[in-house]
Amino acid sequence: MNHLIPAIKVSNFSFYYDNRKILEDISIDINQNTITAIVGPGSSGKSMFLKSLNRMMEPEERVKIEGRVEFFGQNIYERRVNLNRVRRQISMVLPKPNLFPMSVYDNVAYGIKLVGWRPKVELDEIIESAIKRAYLWDELKNKLRKSALELSSGQQQRLCIARALAVNPRVLLMDEPCFALDPIASRKIEDLIQNLSSTYTIVISSHNMQQVSRISDFIACFEKSEDQIGRLVEFDSTSKVMSREYVRIK
Numbered sequence: 207m208n209h210l211i212p213a214i215k216v217s218n219f220s221f222y223y224d225n226r227k228i229l230e231d232i233s234i235d236i237n238q239n240t241i242t243a244i245v246g247p248g249s250s251g252k253s254m255f256l257k258s259l260n261r262m263m264e265p266e267e268r269v270k271i272e273g274r275v276e277f278f279g280q281n282i283y284e285r286r287v288n289l290n291r292v293r294r295q296i297s298m299v300l301p302k303p304n305l306f307p308m309s310v311y312d313n314v315a316y317g318i319k320l321v322g323w324r325p326k327v328e329l330d331e332i333i334e335s336a337i338k339r340a341y342l343w344d345e346l347k348n349k350l351r352k353s354a355l356e357l358s359s360g361q362q363q364r365l366c367i368a369r370a371l372a373v374n375p376r377v378l379l380m381d382e383p384c385f386a387l388d389p390i391a392s393r394k395i396e397d398l399i400q401n402l403s404s405t406y407t408i409v410i411s412s413h414n415m416q417q418v419s420r421i422s423d424f425i426a427c428f429e430k431s432e433d434q435i436g437r438l439v440e441f442d443s444t445s446k447v448m449s450r451e452y453v454r455i456k
């Protein structure tokens with residue numbers, strides 16, 4: 207892969223919760239328009255790491271951080287950073303669809319309205335475009351006023367992706383996006399993620415190595431050592447990590 211440009215550059219990042227060290231000394235470049243998969247055993251800090259990339263875990267009394275997370279050169283943990291802007295540009299999708307009990311349309315509109323008022327015509331256009339980018343338009347164009355909770359789990363998760371896309375992010379963080387889905391719905395999400403990577407930078411956490419080998423360009427392997435601290439132990443292109451994995455399994 208030529209001309210890799212880091213969208214997010216993490217340097218010597220450590221994360222503490224209630225004075226307990228959860229992640230230690232993570233350094234990694236998340237390259238623009240690539241899919242980076244975070245893998246590792248349970249409780250190795252994958253979710254905390256993802257949430258650290260858009261400052262969802264805000265440093266306060268219980269949360270402390272060390273090191274830097276730079277988004278196109280700007281440290282997002284600097285005080286003067288506009289947090290709403292960071293979270294808009296680095297958008298997150300959670301493991302289980304977290305839609306509100308409102309219509310399909312209103313769910314996607316929700317995030318846009320938080321950002322500011324827009325005329326109805328413009329809102330309609332943004333919502334249509336986001337649903338199209340999530341490859342859901344054909345399925346949902348006649349159901350925009352129906353409750354989002356009536357959709358299948360796979361459709362709900364893709365609608366969450368549409369909602370994340372509607373605010374025009376540059377990076378999509380996806381924490382086990384296929385967690386609650388059957389294999390067919392999972393494959394649709396995988397296809398969608400691959401298509402989106404030409405426009406967006408994507409970071410996904412997953413327990414499913416087959417899925418990771420199918421869709422990612424880079425793999426970051428986290429481990430939890432005896433001291434219960436999560437560390438990055440390997441980061442390389444997917445082909446290299448998978449070939450080493452193959453040798454280990456053999």
Ligand SMILES: Nc1ncnc2c1ncn2[C@@H]1O[C@H](COP(=O)(O)OP(=O)(O)OP(=O)(O)O)[C@@H](O)[C@H]1O
Nearest residue numbers: 223228246247248249250251252253254255434436
């Ligand atoms: N809300 C929380 N409060 C306190 N500690 C937490 C919280 N969420 C996670 N932790 C702790 O942080 C550590 C890392 O958890 P995290 O959820 O990031 O791991 P993970 O690798 O994503 O796990 P899994 O694969 O099981 O989802 C664990 O030791 C966990 O107990």
